[in-house]
Amino acid sequence: MIDDISLKILRILQKKARIPNVEVARQVGMAPSAVLERIRKLEKIGIIDGYEVRLNPERFGKSQVAFIHVHTSGNGTDKAILKSLAALPQVQEIHYVSGDDSYLLKVRETDTKALGRLVREQIAPLGGVVATRTAIVMNTFKETARIPIDDQALNR
Template sequence: MNETIDATDLRILQLLIQDAKRSNKEIGEEVHLTGQAVGARVRKLQDMGVIEGYTVKWNPERIGLGLEAFVTVFLNSGDRHPAFRAFVATREDIVEVHRVSGEGCYLMRVQTGTTEQLGELLEALLPLGNYRVSLSLGVEKSRK
């Protein structure tokens, strides 16, 4: 298999990022390839790990999850990391968790429907450490 990525592969990737539901035929019309050739290139990008999967862009407000917050977590001690990881694994309201350097140990992105639900999450987090919360006022740019 050819393990190089050329400009056409990058254009195909860009088009899929914009709209993952676009057919190979539609992409082929834009990059001047057949749908079959586009499919082969997409499979190559998947095999190389460039394309890891597909996702849905959705509006959490439409299903009652309109409150988004970023929570910086400061664990009480170094031995709390396993307990913290177990805690976040059980929580559907925690969307993303990043291990960070600098201020704090972790940065979480959470989505809840109400401030009360956010408060319940933060209350449950307290035995593990302290936190700082920033509420999202809106997304200015997203690559997803």
């Protein structure tokens, strides 16, 4: 069970993961050692999965985002397909989805030519991949990995 103080700590950390522990403690009105203990407990029980640095994709020439729908034959090859897709550094997310397609990938590449090569040479040829459809992102207005935290989380 997560209490109000832990929720406050989680909200603070989602906004700025590198915030000093002393500042978190000041914001929630607790001793820094108590806050650190709570954070370690939240990590231990799997509420906090980890910490990541968000890099500017344009600085690395990876500003082209696309979503690729992958339809598979479903004949037992999906584990191998998923392993191969997960190994591609351009693939940021893989989701099993309902509907006609099996998986939805979020990928990041340098440009549409590189994206085309990725689909033609590394995704479509995978055994069991029946078809792909690609939606190229023209502009991104919001992108986040933050989870909405509401007070209902206390009851879960």
